[in-house]
Amino acid sequence: MAETEKTVKQVQQEIVDEFSAFGDWMDKYEYLIELGHSLPVIDERKKLEDRLIKGCQSRVWLDSEYRDGRLWFTADSDAIITKGIISLLIRVYNGRTPEEILSADNSFIEEIGLRENLSPTRANGLLSMMEQIREDALRYKDR
Amino acid sequence: MIRDIEQIRSFFPYLQSADSGGRTLIYFDNAATTQKPRIVINAVSRWLVDANANVHRAVYGLAATATEHYEAGREAARALINAASKDEIVLTSGTTASINLLANVYGQRYIKPGDEILLSEGEHHSNLVPWQMLCERTGARLRYFPVGEDGQWDLEAAEKILAEGKVRMVSAAHISNVLGIVNPVGELTALAHRYGAHIHLDGAQGIVHAGIDVQSIPCDFYSFSGHKIYAMTGTGVLYGRRSLLETLPPWMGGGEMVDTVTYGKTTYADIPLRFEAGTPNFLAAATLRPAIDFATSVRIPQVHKNEEEMTEYLMRELNSIGGMRIIGSGGKKVPLISFNVEGVHHSDIATLLDKMGIAVRSGQMCSEPLLNKFGQTGAVRVSLAAYNTMRECEAFIAALHRVLKMLK
Ligand SMILES: Cc1ncc(COP(=O)(O)O)c(C=O)c1O
Numbered sequence: 001m002a003e004t005e006k007t008v009k010q011v012q013q014e015i016v017d018e019f020s021a022f023g024d025w026m027d028k029y030e031y032l033i034e035l036g037h038s039l040p041v042i043d044e045r046k047k048l049e050d051r052l053i054k055g056c057q058s059r060v061w062l063d064s065e066y067r068d069g070r071l072w073f074t075a076d077s078d079a080i081i082t083k084g085i086i087s088l089l090i091r092v093y094n095g096r097t098p099e100e101i102l103s104a105d106n107s108f109i110e111e112i113g114l115r116e117n118l119s120p121t122r123a124n125g126l127l128s129m130m131e132q133i134r135e136d137a138l139r140y141k142d143r
Numbered sequence: 144m145i146r147d148i149e150q151i152r153s154f155f156p157y158l159q160s161a162d163s164g165g166r167t168l169i170y171f172d173n174a175a176t177t178q179k180p181r182i183v184i185n186a187v188s189r190w191l192v193d194a195n196a197n198v199h200r201a202v203y204g205l206a207a208t209a210t211e212h213y214e215a216g217r218e219a220a221r222a223l224i225n226a227a228s229k230d231e232i233v234l235t236s237g238t239t240a241s242i243n244l245l246a247n248v249y250g251q252r253y254i255k256p257g258d259e260i261l262l263s264e265g266e267h268h269s270n271l272v273p274w275q276m277l278c279e280r281t282g283a284r285l286r287y288f289p290v291g292e293d294g295q296w297d298l299e300a301a302e303k304i305l306a307e308g309k310v311r312m313v314s315a316a317h318i319s320n321v322l323g324i325v326n327p328v329g330e331l332t333a334l335a336h337r338y339g340a341h342i343h344l345d346g347a348q349g350i351v352h353a354g355i356d357v358q359s360i361p362c363d364f365y366s367f368s369g370h371k372i373y374a375m376t377g378t379g380v381l382y383g384r385r386s387l388l389e390t391l392p393p394w395m396g397g398g399e400m401v402d403t404v405t406y407g408k409t410t411y412a413d414i415p416l417r418f419e420a421g422t423p424n425f426l427a428a429a430t431l432r433p434a435i436d437f438a439t440s441v442r443i444p445q446v447h448k449n450e451e452e453m454t455e456y457l458m459r460e461l462n463s464i465g466g467m468r469i470i471g472s473g474g475k476k477v478p479l480i481s482f483n484v485e486g487v488h489h490s491d492i493a494t495l496l497d498k499m500g501i502a503v504r505s506g507q508m509c510s511e512p513l514l515n516k517f518g519q520t521g522a523v524r525v526s527l528a529a530y531n532t533m534r535e536c537e538a539f540i541a542a543l544h545r546v547l548k549m550l551k
Contacts, residue, residue: 025498030549057490057506057521078520079488080550081495 008100011092012108019112028113032084039087042076053128058082060129064136070095071137075129085114085126093133101137106130145440148449152530154180154437162500169501169535174320174348174479174526176370182433183373190426198425199399199416209425216431217415220380223435224346224365225356231388233381233415234428238347239269241366241381242314244418245343246273248391249312249364253341256282259309261301261340263326264290264516265319268509270345274314286310290513293473294322298330305338313342317349317365321510321522322471323479325353329360336361341387347371351528352450352477354442363387374434375427381418388414395420441529453527453536454478460540464547470517478527481508487550489521495546501539 006014022028046063053060058079065072073094075086092108093101109126145151152158157178161167170178196206198213214229221229235241254260260274264287278285288301296315304310313335317328328344335342343364346355350367357365361384369378383391393400393411397420402410411417454476461467466485483489493505504524507514514521525539 026549029495029498033549058488059520079490081491082488 008092008096008104012104015088015091016108016111025113029081033080034084035087036077036080036083039076039083039090040074042074046074047076053132060086062086062129062132064133066140069097071098071101071133071140073133073136086129089126089129089133096137098137098141102134102141145443145445147445148530148532151441151446152532154182155530156181156184158530166500169531169538171525171527171531171535171539172502172504173528173531174351174371174524175504176376177373177528178530179375180373180434180437182437183375183430186430186433187375187426190429194429195426197422209429212429212432213423213425216378216428219432219435220369220382223350223354223439224380224382225358226382227358228385230414231382231385233383233388233418234423235366235379235381236377236424237368237370237379238345238366239379241379242270242343242345243273244381244394245364245366245383246277247394248418249341250277250281250283251394252391253311254281254283257309258283258311259286259304259307260284261286261288261304261310261313263288263296263301263315263319265294265296265322265513266314266316266510267320267345267347268511269347270314270316271512274312283311284309290322290516291473294319294324294471295474296326296331298327298334301331302334302338305334305340308338310335310338310340313340314345315342316345316347317355318352318477318479319471319510319513320348320479321481321508321513321524323348323352323477323481323526324471324474325349325477326474328355328362332360332362348477348479351438352479357382357384369427369431369434372434372438375424375430377424377427378431380431383414385414391418393417393420397421399423438529446529449533450478450527450529453531453533454480456533456536457525457540460536464543468519470514470519470522478531479524480526481522481524483519483522484547487547489523491550492523492543492546495549496539496542499542499545501542503539 019028042061042063047061051061051063053062058077060077060082062075073090077083077086155178190212194208194212196209198210217229217232217234220232226232235244260283274285286304288304289297291297315331318325332342341363344362346365346367349355351372355365363384365382367380370376400412400417400420402412457480461469461482468483470481489505493503496503506521508524
C-alpha cells in the first residue's frame with residue numbers, strides 16, 4: 001500500500017510502532033540519523049532564502065509543490081538529526097491534500113519521545129517546520 | 144574557608160539533583176548563566192517574606208530594610224570592581240540593559256554626526272546592536288578593529304583607527320563569550336585615552352574569569368550581569384567613572400530618578416539614581432551581595448588551579464580530535480571553549496550530549512558577525528564555573544567521542 005493510501009493517522013501510528021521497538025535513546029537517535037542520511041534532498045536551486053525556515057539553529061529548507069490537489073515536499077538541513085525529523089514529517093504529509101494536512105495533529109511526535117524537540121526554544125525548529133507545512137497547505141486550500 | 148571543589152558543589156542544590164534515571168547532570172553552559180548557591184536561593188525566599196517593600200521611598204521600617212539590602216547589593220558590586228564610590232554603580236537588569244543605557248545617555252551627550260565608535264570584531268550582539276542603533280540615530284560611524292585567526296586582538300590596527308582622531312568611544316569585551324580569551328584591556332584603555340576617546344568594557348564574561356580593578360585599569364565604563372556570577376536573573380551593573388557619569392543625562396524618566404518635578408519641568412536626581420527610573424528589581428539586586436561574597440570566597444588557588452587544569456585538559460583532548468576547529472585558540476584562555484568538528488553540525492552534537500545528560504551551548508551565541516568571520520554558522524561551546532570538576536570534563540570528552548562516532 002502506498003503511503004498516501006493510508007490515512008495520516010495510520011502513517012503516524014506506524015511511526016509510533018517503529019519507535020516503540022527501540023530500547024533506548026541511542027537506538028532512536030541512530031535511526032533518526034540514518035533517516036537523515038536517506039532523505040532525498042532538495043534541489044540546490046530551491047534552497048532559496050525565502051524557503052529557509054527562520055528560528056532554527058540548524059538551517060532548514062522546505063519546498064513544496066502542488067500537483068493534482070496534493071502537496072509534495074522536499075527539504076534539507078545542515079544538521080543530520082533535524083533531517084531525520086524532517087523525513088518523518090515528510091513521510092506523514094507527502095501527497096496529502098491541504099485539508100488532510102490542516103486537520104492533522106502532531107501528537108505522534110510526543111508519542112515517539114521527541115517531545116523536547118517541540119519546545120519553542122529547541123534548536124531544530126520542528127515547530128517552525130510544521131508551521132511552514134501548514135502555511136503551504138493553507139495557501140493551496142482554496143485553489 | 145572553602146576546603147575544596149566538593150565543598151563548593153555542596154552549596155548548589157542543582158548539582159545535588161539528578162534526572163529521572165538517577166544520573167547527575169553536567170552543566171557546562173555557565174557563560175549563559177550560572178546555577179545558584181543556597182545562600183542566594185535562601186536569601187530571596189527569606190527577603191520575599193521579611194524585606195519586601197519598595198525601595199528608596201517610604202519611611203517605615205520594612206522599606207528601610209529593603210533599601211538596605213538593595214544598597215548592600217550596590218556596595219558589593221562596588222567592592223568587587225574596586226570602584227572609588229558606590230555612586231558610580233548603576234544597577235540595571237543585566238549587561239544588555241547596561242550597554243543600552245550607556246549608548247543612549249552617552250550618545251545624547253557626546254555623539255555628533257561624523258563621530259566614530261570603535262568596537263572589536265569579537266563582540267556579543269549586546270555590545271554591538273545598541274551602538275549600531277546609536278549610529279543610525281545620530282549619523283555617527285561604527286568601526287571595528289580586527290580579531291586575528293587565533294582570536295587575539297590586533298591592537299596595532301586599533302591604534303591606527305584611533306589615530307585618525309574621530310573615535311569618541313571604544314567599547315569591547317573583556318573576555319568574548321565565544322573566544323574565551325582574556326583581552327589586553329589595560330592596553331586598550333591606555334590607547335583609547337591617549338587618543339582622547341572614552342572606553343567601555345563589556346565585562347559579562349570578564350567579571351567571572353578575570354575580575355577587574357577599575358582604578359588600576361582606569362576604563363570609563365564597565366558592564367556586567369549578576370546572573371553570570373551566581374546572583375539572581377535580572378541583575379546587572381553599569382559602572383561609570385564619577386566625573387563622566389555626572390555629565391550624562393537620564394534616559395528613562397519616572398519615579399526615583401527625579402529631584403523636583405512640576406507640571407512644567409523636572410530636575411533630576413544625582414548619580415546613580417538618575418539612571419534608575421521606576422521600581423528596580425530590588426530583591427534580585429540585593430542578591431548581588433551574597434552572590435559576590437560567594438564568588439569572592441571561591442577565588443582561591445585551588446579553584447584557579449582546577450580551572451587551569453580543566454582548560455588545559457579540554458584544549459588538549461579537543462585538539463586531538465580529527466577535524467577539530469577551536470575558535471579562539473591563542474592567548475590567555477579561560478575555561479570557555481567554542482569549537483566545531485568538520486562535517487558535523489553543532490546542534491547535532493549538542494542534542495546528543497543533552498541525551499547523555501550534558502548541557503552545552505550551541506548555535507550563534509549572539510555573535511553572528513564573529514562566527515561568520517570565522518566561516519562558521521554556529522559552534523558548540525563549553526563554559527565552566529567554580530563548581531565544575533575534572534571528572535565532569537573527562538565524562539564530557541568520553542561522551543563527545545561517542546557522539547562523534549554516531550554522527551560521522
Ligand atoms: C560578552 C557578553 N556580553 C553581553 C552579554 C549579555 O548579557 P545579558 O544577557 O545578561 O544582558 C553576554 C551574555 O551572554 C556576554 O557573554
